[in-house]
Structure formats: structure tokens, C-alpha cells
Amino acid sequence: MVFIPSPTVERHVTEAGLKRPDLSRHLSREARARLPNPIKSIWKVAQVKPGTINMGNGDPHHTLYPISEMNFVVPSIDDADPVQAWRTGTGGQQVISSFKDEPCALSLRTAFAYGAGAGLQHVRDALADLNNRIHSPPNHSVSLSLGNADALTKCFRLLGDPGDSFLCEEFTFSAMTNAALPLGIDWVPIRMDEGGLMPADMERILSSWDEATQGKRPHVLYTIPCSQNPTGSTLSLERREQIYQIAREWDIVILEDDPYFFLQYDLDVNSATVAQHGFTRAMADALPRSFLSMDYDGRVMRLDSFSKILAPGMRLGWVTSNHFFAEKLDMLTDSSSQHPHGLGQAFVAELLGKDGWGADGFMKWVSSLCSEYERRRNLFMDVFRREVAKTGFASAEVPQSGMFVWIKINLEHHVRYRRIENSSGGPCTNTAELMDELFRKLLDCGLVMMPASTFAIADRTGRSTEGHIADRVNYFRATFVGTDETICNGLSIFGRTIEDWYCF
Amino acid sequence: MVFIPSPTVERHVTEAGLKRPDLSRHLSREARARLPNPIKSIWKVAQVKPGTINMGNGDPHHTLYPISEMNFVVPSIDDADPVQAWRTGTGGQQVISSFKDEPCALSLRTAFAYGAGAGLQHVRDALADLNNRIHSPPNHSVSLSLGNADALTKCFRLLGDPGDSFLCEEFTFSAMTNAALPLGIDWVPIRMDEGGLMPADMERILSSWDEATQGKRPHVLYTIPCSQNPTGSTLSLERREQIYQIAREWDIVILEDDPYFFLQYDLDVNSATVAQHGFTRAMADALPRSFLSMDYDGRVMRLDSFSKILAPGMRLGWVTSNHFFAEKLDMLTDSSSQHPHGLGQAFVAELLGKDGWGADGFMKWVSSLCSEYERRRNLFMDVFRREVAKTGFASAEVPQSGMFVWIKINLEHHVRYRRIENSSGGPCTNTAELMDELFRKLLDCGLVMMPASTFAIADRTGRSTEGHIADRVNYFRATFVGTDETICNGLSIFGRTIEDWYCF
Known part of the structure; x- marks a missing residue:
């Protein structure tokens, strides 16, 4: 993972920032009990030797995939305001293509084969690059998800045991908090005002928690920092820093569910920066600071999604977390939804690739969408x-x-x-x-x-x-x-x- | 769901067949505790009135989806042996298209929007039709899955509580049985011979089970009836009937994991039937009888997959089960992976539709693949x-x-x-x-x-x-x-x- 620090973002590094917390204490019993896939383990042994003949796996051969080419007609990103041009039908079009037998960013031979739970390396790298240019998270790993509902409910299973209490905003996306209830997770609401969740109330809850009468002190905070669902509030940088500090004091894992992150308004996007460094840098300078960007501890699991900036039916997103959690999350994915669909992975690979919009074109689309x-x-x-x-x-x-x-x-x-x-x-x-x-x-x-x-x-x-x-x-x-x-x-x-x- | 009985298949109907078992006893505590999505519940109320303006949901408008058209180059199904023609590059091609703003089987406006956990009705209907023509299952419902790993692990969560014992073949697809272990499910192996699992051993295990020392008697059988993984054995009709009968006696739910069902060899496909009724009828006559086809009780959850007959990276399959289990499964999907990706659903809708291969063309491809x-x-x-x-x-x-x-x-x-x-x-x-x-x-x-x-x-x-x-x-x-x-x-x-x- 390439580490490209964003020059305008001042990092919040304290002495405590160098002390990493014990992450394993946060895992659920289910996550701790999970064994690696024994068949994949065999392959880890087997793949050490190049040229080995594989008669082990029941993988259909790519010559039998009945799709040789996949095309998506998308807006041209050359228009000054591509979203307006697209909506009004005045702009150009571009075709994003993937092939089975011809060169492209991610061959359909790979995209249509069995893959890893974390997603294909090519796509993970492209998203890690985008992450690095926006959040510059130190020592984090990117795993693909099927969107934030998939990612978040997996995080609940990863971190929650029956009897656990998790913190959340007092008004929140109840489809997700309800999904945690049958796992035996109870929700403890934090008071909100116009600015979103109130750090003082979070501190009050944690400091006054009595494990004798209330059970285990909450070790997870679920929060939607931008356009909080349903209140629409966006946490200020000051609050984010306070919340991260409280999380550090009480050893809380922050589930940063941020599907609306890219949809920010009244942004001061510097046109000189656009001209000189492109849209990604200019947008990164203007977008809010994420919890991930402050996360020297590895206590943030950040959930990003294509649902709001491409389309909900894409069912693709990505989780950024410390390597330890990422590995456990990937094992859960291997043992449930298995791996993200190749159709979407191929599309994203080409869209973000050199024959597609590229990361910068993608951020131009996002900016235009804003x-x-x-x-x-x-x-x-x-x-x-x-x-x-x-x-x-x-x-x-x-x-x-x-x-x-x-x-x-x-x-x-x-x-x-x-x-x-x-x-x-x-x-x-x-x-x-x-x-x-x-x-x-x-x-x-x-x-x-x-x-x-x-x-x-x-x-x-x-x-x-x-x-x-x-x-x-x-x-x-x-x-x-x-x-x-x-x-x-x-x-x-x-x-x-x-x-x-x-x-x- | 249209019920089209397959004329050559004699049904196994006994008096007991009319007595439906108590399905609710099979549900896990997690499944029983699951609440419906409160936001979707609001919509059930709201949708009674046509013309209602929706300011409730945060769904991106379809004019902002950056994909207006999706094309897949696939083999023409007109060749006598389309798989050979495709492999050798001697056959024709066909383009499967989906559109956002032009007519097609399943509009991208729908495919790219938020959908239901069970999948889009159009795709479910197409697969229910295929099911009916092959298995003629009475009173069953089709839900889409993300392939059989997704479907099966969801079934484990649906049916299994910590401390439960499930039955399986003594050699089995351990990636899946391992996935059940962290849920606290223990596996009880049934002896196998060249013909697959031995019904007599299943009967022995259940009849000699001592709940006082062994815990709750197994109430679930996980089986791979065709090309059992890893042994490659296929259960005979006689064994299937015996197993179903034992399942009925001991009130066992059968998880029929059948990804290889469509890949049968030495099939006696009647060319006169092909000529007169098409490939679906001819193949249905020749394919093995599934557990689903015998399931008057509603105790079979059948898992089908496109992984082996299209490509693994499709990550699409379908679960056929009684309506009660189907509803609980869909609620779990709503609370986890959310809904199947629109890209694959759109592709399948067009492939099986009138401008694509159609169900019959699809079965011709399958036959050629065999x-x-x-x-x-x-x-x-x-x-x-x-x-x-x-x-x-x-x-x-x-x-x-x-x-x-x-x-x-x-x-x-x-x-x-x-x-x-x-x-x-x-x-x-x-x-x-x-x-x-x-x-x-x-x-x-x-x-x-x-x-x-x-x-x-x-x-x-x-x-x-x-x-x-x-x-x-x-x-x-x-x-x-x-x-x-x-x-x-x-x-x-x-x-x-x-x-x-x-x-x-």
C-alpha cells in the first residue's frame, strides 16, 4: 500500500498514538472460533511451487464461461459538468469494456473465477490508492464488501457477543441496529443535537457505566459521521477529535459507516489545485476529515459504498481497517457471502483504470454529483x-x-x-x-x-x-x-x- | 407460481404427505428474534395508495446512475452444440443487452435501485418457472442467493443454535461445515459407500440418539446429492426416497446443496422430446429426481447455483423452500448482504428472456456443457x-x-x-x-x-x-x-x- 500523505491535513499524533491497543479483545466468540477454509489452506501450501498442476479444485475453465466481453455505456468524463451533461443528454458517452481473451485492466478470466473474500487484488489496490489519496490511513487494509449493510452486519458479527452493548446515535439507521438485536447486541443511545452525537454524553455513558449492574461496558461505537441517517447532521472536526479521544480512553472500536461521505455541499474545491493536481487532491483537501484519517490505533473500521455515487444495485463497497480485523473480516466473508461478484469488480477495475475514468475522473464525477x-x-x-x-x-x-x-x-x-x-x-x-x-x-x-x-x-x-x-x-x-x-x-x-x- | 407437473415423474404421495410439519420448531433463536426492517414496514403501509409522493427514502434517482446500457457478448444458442462452437471459436455470438431508458426484460432503473433481499420479482419468476419445469415443487418459493456458499451459511444461521448437531456426509465440503462450527453447530457424520450416504446409517444415528447424553437430536441434514463433494457420488432415486422417508420420520430439514445438478453425464435425452417440447422438458425428463421434487412436507431447502453452469464470479444462485422458511431467509438477507447485485440480476433476466437464450436455450447450453x-x-x-x-x-x-x-x-x-x-x-x-x-x-x-x-x-x-x-x-x-x-x-x-x- 502506497502511503501518500495529504499535505494540507495536519495529523493528530500523540504519544499514546504509538501504543497500539489489544485488538483481539474486541473479537466475538464466533470470530475467535472461526477456522480458515481447509481447502484454501491446502492451496497456500501448494502454491509455493510454480508450474504445479492443479487437479484439486472444481473450478470451471474460463473457456467455458459463456461471456467473452462485457460493455457498460457510461458518461464521458470530459464534460466540464458530466452529471449535468448526462442528465440532459447533451454530453458524450464512453464505453467501459472488459474482455475474457483480450487485454484489459482486469480480465474476465479472473473476474469470473472463484476469488478471495476480500476481493481481487487489482480492485483492492485501486480502492486503497483512492483511500490513501483521501484519508492517508496508516497501516490499514482494504477489503471489498457488498455495500455497507453487508459490511456493517459483518462487523456486528465480528465484534459482538450476546449480552454486549454497543453505542450508537439516539436516532440512527434502525434497519442496521435491528439487524444486531438477534445477535444479542443491545444498543445504548448517545444524545444528539444539531451537530450530531454529543461527545460529552458518550463520555458520561462510559464513565458512569457500572459493569456490575449493566454488564460489559460498550466496546463499539456505530456512527454515521456525514449526513447522519436520519438527522442529516455532519460531525465537525472538533467533535470527531473528541470522539476519537474518548474512544481511545475507553478502548472503543469505531464503526465509521460513511455512505454519504462523497456527497458534500458548499465545498471549497480549489480550482488551482484541480488544474495542478487533479480532482482527487482538490476533493481530498475539501472533504471532511474521516475517523479513519486519525486512526493511528487501528480502532476504526471505515465503511465506504458505491451505492450513493454509482448505484445501489452495484452492491459494492469497501471496508478499511487494521490488518488484524481485516483478516478476521475476510474469513467471515469466505464463510458467508464468499466473495464479491466479478461483474461489479470488473466494472470498477475498468472504470478506475487507465481506459476508464481513472481515479481522477471518478472524483470529477463525484464532484459534479455534489x-x-x-x-x-x-x-x-x-x-x-x-x-x-x-x-x-x-x-x-x-x-x-x-x-x-x-x-x-x-x-x-x-x-x-x-x-x-x-x-x-x-x-x-x-x-x-x-x-x-x-x-x-x-x-x-x-x-x-x-x-x-x-x-x-x-x-x-x-x-x-x-x-x-x-x-x-x-x-x-x-x-x-x-x-x-x-x-x-x-x-x-x-x-x-x-x-x-x-x-x- | 405456475404449477406444471412433469408428466414422466411419478409423485410419491402418501397420506402423511398431507400433514405439514411444524416448521417453526426448526428456527434458530437468532431467526426467531429477527425483526422486520422498520423502514420497509413503513413502506408496506405507504404503498397501499398509488400516486403517493415518496420523500422518505434516500434512493439515488435513476437519472443519476452513470450506466445507461450494459452489454454481454455470449455464444449464439443456435449452434447444434453451442459449447463446442464457443470453445473452438467457430460459432456465432449474441449480445445480451440491458437498458436504463429503453425497453428490455428488466430495466436498469429497477436493477440498479435498492431491491428486496429475495431478489427482483422478474428474476425470481424466471427461476421459479425453470424450477417448476424441472422439479414441479408444490407450494415452494424462490429466493435469490449469492451462490450456494451464501445460501448454505444463511441456512445454518436460520436453523442452527449453539449446541445443535447437524447430520452430514462423512466426507463433505469442509469449507461449509467449518463455517457452521463458530455458530456452535456440531457435525454428525453419516457413513458413505460408492452410492453416497447410507440411509441405514442415518436411521441408526437418529434412532439410537440419546438426548440425555448427546444433546438435542439432529434436526437438519446437509447433503450434496449430485457429484457429492468430494466423493463424486450421486444418490440413487431409491436412496433419495429412503432418506426423505427417514427425514419425515424424524422431522429433519434437508439442505439439498446441488451445484452440480445440471452437470449430468450419460443422460438419455430424448431427441423426439427435444424436437417436440424443447430442451427443458427433455432435460427435466432425464435429470435425477431432486429431494425438492418429493417435498410435500416443505422440509427441503434446495440450493441451486449458476457458478458451475455460467461462472463462479456471477455469485448468483437460488434457494427454493417452503414459504415460511423463505420469508425468514429473506429477512436474514435484508439484515446482512441486503439484496443480490443488480448487474447479475439484469444479465440473468435478459439471458432467460425472450431476447436472450430463453429458458429453453439456457437448457440447451446446459445440455451442451454436459x-x-x-x-x-x-x-x-x-x-x-x-x-x-x-x-x-x-x-x-x-x-x-x-x-x-x-x-x-x-x-x-x-x-x-x-x-x-x-x-x-x-x-x-x-x-x-x-x-x-x-x-x-x-x-x-x-x-x-x-x-x-x-x-x-x-x-x-x-x-x-x-x-x-x-x-x-x-x-x-x-x-x-x-x-x-x-x-x-x-x-x-x-x-x-x-x-x-x-x-x-
Whole structure:
């Protein structure tokens, strides 16, 4: 792995940074018990001798693969703004090709054969190169994934034992936190504000943890640092540094689930840097600092995905972690989904290769995509101000990244809003009930927004002195990534409906 | 699902066949504890009303997918023997295309979007149709998988709790059985002979099982009925019926892992049937009866794969099971690998569609592939007889299907073969030691074959009165799917080396 430090990024190196934590203590019993594939072990012995004849494996010969060539028609990256040109059909096209019997970046002979759980070396190298140019992570390893759901649920199995408690944001991507529950992992929510998870609350939870009554202290934090799902918040550098420091103090593994990382808005991309060093350097200078980039301990497992920047159906992403975790993760992959599909690996290899966009062209696409999503976000916020915020019944922060706006409903103005007498730690207001009513009313009027209750993690340890989360579910998650028409019509319904609901 | 009974297949319907077992008792604690994805649940409510505006989900809009067209160059299926024509470059080609904005069987707008864990309905329907025409399974459901390793390990998680014992063949695909061990599943090996697993031994194990000392009686059988890996044996219809009957008596779920099902040799494919009804009907008449085809109880989970008939890197297959298990499997997929990649789903949809090969063309390809592999198997056996069997030191049965030959080393003729005094249930011979020596000698001479010990499942319950498996590891798994050159050179080395090893 080539280590190319990003010149504008100052590294946070402390003395403690040189002391590596004991990573093995974080592994689940399942991960510790996993044996290597005995057939692959035989091959490790066998491959020492070149020219050895393989009659061991049942691998179909490449002459029998019924695909000799694979072509993808993609936008030309030569346009100044390739996403606009592509959307409007005014730009050029390029064909990305892979071959079985002709030269290309990654032969279909390799892509269509059995491979390793971590993915093909060629693709891993291309992504490690991209990583290095953006995050410059020291001593990390790249393994391919089938997207962040695959990666994250594998990390849960890698790190979680029944009875473990993991930390997460109090509103989070519940499809994933729910996936951990049947493994016996319990979630401990950290309070959030507009800036995302609050480091002080994370510190409070860990320092006040009583293993005698609460079980093992949490050793994993699951966080979505950019365009946090559902709140749309992006952690500031200051918070990231505080969180990493707390993680270090309490020996916490950070699962940095960052599918929206590449979709940042109001970025100050320096055109002189673009001209001189290309898009990757210019974008790397402007993108937020990841937890990975600070990770001298090896306590970060970073999850990147092509879902939001190419397409969800690609089902490809990559996990960057220390070599020890990477090896255990790869063993789990060998023992489950086996290895990423060759079709996507071949496509990515050519796209990032010299006959495709290359890494720099890819980052140009990403940069152009940011402009388009920024335009949509601005449209959303303009219409929102005009149609919704003016009513005074709802408000929203402008998201810096990603796809979501977290719309606050100012319920305390509603005529039926009330406090409930509650001494048993339950909700103190009828917020949940009113929000459910509003959700159904919107649905009747033909609009779906995601109610905050869908994402709320109740504090089951009963430790919180900050009130019940059901009193804080007065939000909707709305997306601005639909068409302009969806944004205009949807927010128009929203404004009318909320006004109606408050006033009549 | 259309039910098209295969006219030549007589169904095994008993009175008991109408009594469905209690399937829920087979689920693991993890499977029982799994919650549905809360976001998808919201959508189930929301989708009742057509025309509803979706501001709920963070799905990239299809106008931003940077792929407008995908083409695969594949063999024309019009050649009489398309595999030969393809291999020798004498046949025609066909282009399989998918489009984002033009009509095709499965639009890239759908294929590249988020989908369901079970796969896209279009692809599931195409595979259910193929299933129906071959197995005619009553009341079963098709879910896509990422190949049989993915499917099988998911089935382990679905059905297995820590402390469970599962049945398997005494030599089996250890990469998969090893994958179950960290889940706390223990394996109970069933004795095999040339015909595969012996039903009488399965019955013996189950009827003599003592839950007081051995824990819960096995409720799952993992079997590879065609070209069993590694032994290459194929279960006869009689054995399949006996096994299914035992499974019914003891309420066993059968995991029918059948990646080699489509690769059958010496098949009596009726050319009149081909002419009149096409390849699918003709092949369905000639292919072995699957466990699925007998499964009126819903106790079979059948795993099919494209790995051996298209290419391993496709990472696509399908699981056929009762609706209850299918739903639980899909929930696990939603909570792990999420959904199968759109690239492969789009390809399969077009390949099996009217502008591609169609199901019948696909079965013609499979039939042609069988001929080619049959040729290789015959070549292998010819060379084997000439170069190896004539020494008298090794012998092999002719495999009816798949990719493997199970070569028996007649160790009792070796000068250093000896019996070991053993009263503690361990091995009674030095078979394992000699075989390890021979494996290394072959490796030194430039040949890898897989030693049987790699696949041997030791009987850890200590019940077997049939001797230790280490006394039965005098086999190598060899494949005949390599090139003719590999077969000739490999077996030549094998013959020379074994002769040398015995005689000097």
C-alpha cells in the first residue's frame, strides 16, 4: 500500500498514538472460533511451487464461461459538468469494456473465477490508492464488501457477543441496529443535537457505566459521521477529535459507516489545485476529515459504498481497517457471502483504470454529483422556507452533506400538545401520538416522510436523566434527492397539510 | 407460481404427505428474534395508495446512475452444440443487452435501485418457472442467493443454535461445515459407500440418539446429492426416497446443496422430446429426481447455483423452500448482504428472456456443457485406466455427474501400511500418515490433488462402531474439468509418482 500523505491535513499524533491497543479483545466468540477454509489452506501450501498442476479444485475453465466481453455505456468524463451533461443528454458517452481473451485492466478470466473474500487484488489496490489519496490511513487494509449493510452486519458479527452493548446515535439507521438485536447486541443511545452525537454524553455513558449492574461496558461505537441517517447532521472536526479521544480512553472500536461521505455541499474545491493536481487532491483537501484519517490505533473500521455515487444495485463497497480485523473480516466473508461478484469488480477495475475514468475522473464525477445534489438541496430548502417554514409549524437545518433534511415539527404550538404526568421514566408528553397522527394525515394527503420514531433508539438501561426519547420524536426525515417535481409537489402537500392540521 | 407437473415423474404421495410439519420448531433463536426492517414496514403501509409522493427514502434517482446500457457478448444458442462452437471459436455470438431508458426484460432503473433481499420479482419468476419445469415443487418459493456458499451459511444461521448437531456426509465440503462450527453447530457424520450416504446409517444415528447424553437430536441434514463433494457420488432415486422417508420420520430439514445438478453425464435425452417440447422438458425428463421434487412436507431447502453452469464470479444462485422458511431467509438477507447485485440480476433476466437464450436455450447450453464435461470425464477415466489403474495401486468409480473423481489408494498393498493397536477409539491404521506422505510426494512432483483428510468429518460423539474415519482417508479428490493437457499431464505424474512411491 502506497502511503501518500495529504499535505494540507495536519495529523493528530500523540504519544499514546504509538501504543497500539489489544485488538483481539474486541473479537466475538464466533470470530475467535472461526477456522480458515481447509481447502484454501491446502492451496497456500501448494502454491509455493510454480508450474504445479492443479487437479484439486472444481473450478470451471474460463473457456467455458459463456461471456467473452462485457460493455457498460457510461458518461464521458470530459464534460466540464458530466452529471449535468448526462442528465440532459447533451454530453458524450464512453464505453467501459472488459474482455475474457483480450487485454484489459482486469480480465474476465479472473473476474469470473472463484476469488478471495476480500476481493481481487487489482480492485483492492485501486480502492486503497483512492483511500490513501483521501484519508492517508496508516497501516490499514482494504477489503471489498457488498455495500455497507453487508459490511456493517459483518462487523456486528465480528465484534459482538450476546449480552454486549454497543453505542450508537439516539436516532440512527434502525434497519442496521435491528439487524444486531438477534445477535444479542443491545444498543445504548448517545444524545444528539444539531451537530450530531454529543461527545460529552458518550463520555458520561462510559464513565458512569457500572459493569456490575449493566454488564460489559460498550466496546463499539456505530456512527454515521456525514449526513447522519436520519438527522442529516455532519460531525465537525472538533467533535470527531473528541470522539476519537474518548474512544481511545475507553478502548472503543469505531464503526465509521460513511455512505454519504462523497456527497458534500458548499465545498471549497480549489480550482488551482484541480488544474495542478487533479480532482482527487482538490476533493481530498475539501472533504471532511474521516475517523479513519486519525486512526493511528487501528480502532476504526471505515465503511465506504458505491451505492450513493454509482448505484445501489452495484452492491459494492469497501471496508478499511487494521490488518488484524481485516483478516478476521475476510474469513467471515469466505464463510458467508464468499466473495464479491466479478461483474461489479470488473466494472470498477475498468472504470478506475487507465481506459476508464481513472481515479481522477471518478472524483470529477463525484464532484459534479455534489453540485447536482447541492442544487437539489438548495431547491428543497427554498421551497421548504416558502411552503413550510413560513407557517411557523416546522423548521429545518440546512444539511451539509448526504440526502436528508431533518424536519422539526414545532409541536409545542399544537393545540392538542400536552404534558403527561409520568414518574416511571416513560414519556412526559403526547409527542409520539401527535406525530403518528400527522404521519397518517400526510399519508392520506399522498406524501410519505419517515417519522423519527422509526429511527429512535430507546434507552433500555434506564440511565438517561435527559428525558424519554419519545418526547423528542417530533421530526420527519425527508429526502431531497428526488426530482424537482417531487420536491415541489411534496413540500407543497406538506405545507398545506401541516397548516391544516394545526389550524383546524 | 405456475404449477406444471412433469408428466414422466411419478409423485410419491402418501397420506402423511398431507400433514405439514411444524416448521417453526426448526428456527434458530437468532431467526426467531429477527425483526422486520422498520423502514420497509413503513413502506408496506405507504404503498397501499398509488400516486403517493415518496420523500422518505434516500434512493439515488435513476437519472443519476452513470450506466445507461450494459452489454454481454455470449455464444449464439443456435449452434447444434453451442459449447463446442464457443470453445473452438467457430460459432456465432449474441449480445445480451440491458437498458436504463429503453425497453428490455428488466430495466436498469429497477436493477440498479435498492431491491428486496429475495431478489427482483422478474428474476425470481424466471427461476421459479425453470424450477417448476424441472422439479414441479408444490407450494415452494424462490429466493435469490449469492451462490450456494451464501445460501448454505444463511441456512445454518436460520436453523442452527449453539449446541445443535447437524447430520452430514462423512466426507463433505469442509469449507461449509467449518463455517457452521463458530455458530456452535456440531457435525454428525453419516457413513458413505460408492452410492453416497447410507440411509441405514442415518436411521441408526437418529434412532439410537440419546438426548440425555448427546444433546438435542439432529434436526437438519446437509447433503450434496449430485457429484457429492468430494466423493463424486450421486444418490440413487431409491436412496433419495429412503432418506426423505427417514427425514419425515424424524422431522429433519434437508439442505439439498446441488451445484452440480445440471452437470449430468450419460443422460438419455430424448431427441423426439427435444424436437417436440424443447430442451427443458427433455432435460427435466432425464435429470435425477431432486429431494425438492418429493417435498410435500416443505422440509427441503434446495440450493441451486449458476457458478458451475455460467461462472463462479456471477455469485448468483437460488434457494427454493417452503414459504415460511423463505420469508425468514429473506429477512436474514435484508439484515446482512441486503439484496443480490443488480448487474447479475439484469444479465440473468435478459439471458432467460425472450431476447436472450430463453429458458429453453439456457437448457440447451446446459445440455451442451454436459456433453463437453462428459468428454472430459471420459478422457480422464481413459487416461486414468492407462496411467494409474494399471498399476493396481489406485482405482476409481466413474462419476455420473459433476466435476470430481474420488480416487482410492489401495494402501493395503503398500509395504509400510500397518495396523496400530488402539483401544481408545482412535485410528487402527497408519492410513492418514501414509496419505500425507503421498500428498507431499505428489506436490514435490508438481501435482495437487485434494487429500480426503481435508474433507473428513470426525465422529466426535464417539458413537461409531464402524472404525475411525482416519482409517478411511485413503482417497484423493481429483477434478476432470481442467484442460485435456492438465488431465493428461496430471494423471501421468500421478501414475509415475504412485508407482515410484509403492515400489521404491
